[in-house]
Amino acid sequence: MGSPLGVLFANFYMGLVERRVLSVPHLCPLTYGRYVDDIFVEFRDWKHLNLHDACISSSCLNFTLKLYGDGSLPFLDVFVKPVDNKFVTSIxxxxxxxxxxxxxxGECPTSYKRSVIHSYVNRAFAHFSTWPLLHQELKRLQQFLVNNGFSNKNVQSIIMQKMAAYLRHHNACPEKRPPILLHYRSFMSTAYRTDEKVLREIVEHGTHPMDPEDKLELRIFYKKLKPLTIS
Incomplete structure (x- = not known):
């Protein structure tokens, strides 16, 4: 503990434990997520949980379980709740x-103060899975920031900037798929234009991608013929 290598050693050891446990089909959980030594796991039933816990606890580590009656669970700074076969997340x-x-x-650079607002607002957008929960968290966060001396106008401005950037990103037109490239090596000759036309007709009429949304693009490159030498 306290060493810069502590996290690295923990990840190495947990990787060995996971390799042994998660490779067994009947022990592998439905959902598995880990941050250093904090693990979020979803099991099929109590029997599945007990089998997994007995196997993973056979290492030199002692694991503690946190169970919640309604199925919700705080994992680090995220509150996770199952709703309609999916997870709803909040702060x-x-x-x-x-x-x-x-x-x-306080006596502190302005950039530090603005970074406080940005960090909390960014966390809210990253962790919330529904708009009502996000709106509720932003109202709570705005009140806490004002209580700590931040300007309500600055807080609202940063929230609106983040909201606009979020909507631009998610409402942007989807990027076009890059074409599937077909490379063909040919040899330069005086009839290269005719050869290219024939090749493109063959690809256009005789070749089709499995996905209709994909497009094919033929790229022809040439290799020079070696000059004929007479000795």
């Missing part, structure tokens, strides 16, 4: 969190 706020952070009235 997990501990009961001990009093909403105190860097005060805007």
């Amino acid at each position: 997990h706020v501990k009961e001990t969190n009093k909403g105190r952070f860097l005060n805007a009235e």
